[in-house]
Amino acid sequence: MPEWIEVIIxxxxxxxxxxxxxxxxxxKQLSKLSFFEYITGITVGDIAGTLSMDIELNLVNGISSILIxxxxxxxxxxxSLKSKGFRDIVEGKATTFIQDGKILEGNMRKEKYSADELLEQLRKKDIFQVSDVEFAILETNGELSVLLKQEKQQVKWEDILHKKVKYxxxxxxxxxxxxxxxxTIYEAGYSLEWVREKLQSRKKDVKDVFLGQIDSSGEIFLDFYHDHLEIKNKKEKENG
Incomplete structure (x- = not known):
């Protein structure tokens, strides 16, 4: 078989x-990649390219390497889905760069991030003044998430209707x-017992909760593992 035909195949x-x-x-692989996913993607691509061009390489061994x-x-x-600790090791943790309009230089040094790079990322989001930023967080995938101060945010319908703006x-x-x-609970000024009481009031255990957040007013948002099943059961009962 001619070499060029084998290369095509x-x-x-x-x-x-x-x-x-x-x-x-x-x-997830099509979105922003973690460090490990980035390395894996480069390696698989390199193996695939070499394997397709070098006919002297054993095809079975190459495919086995790609599969591994x-x-x-x-x-x-x-x-990672089963253990947050393992996920933090593999994917890392988000790092706060700006808090209350102030740059946290220590955190930036840990991530090898310069002031010019930070300003560039802010400009890409149409933000030209650091003091306009309430929070800026470097996500584990390298994306910079930014929350503007309340007075710098776009006006919402609820602000117009209620005629009030709250921090x-x-x-x-x-x-x-x-x-x-x-x-995180203690740093936010709350206690573990207080959170447990909130869960008990909803007749839920912490193991039932996929994600729990608390806002500035002390309200808790809970997303449960099987909440979609509960919604489905309710609809079935209503239809029945």
């Missing part, structure tokens, strides 16, 4: 193989994956 086979692997990994590199992220994502702080996550984030 290898390339087409690998393209379909990578398409299948991408579908298997899920849509592709399956590892799937295994890691499964463990807004970012919501604080106090429960994640059925586990209390004790340090």
């Amino acid at each position: 290898r390339s087409i086979s690998i393209i379909f193989g990578l398409f299948f692997i991408t579908k298997l990994l899920g849509k 590199w592709s399956l590892v992220p799937i295994v890691i994502s499964i463990f 807004y702080e970012r919501p604080i996550t106090i429960i994640s994956d059925g586990t209390f984030l004790e340090n």
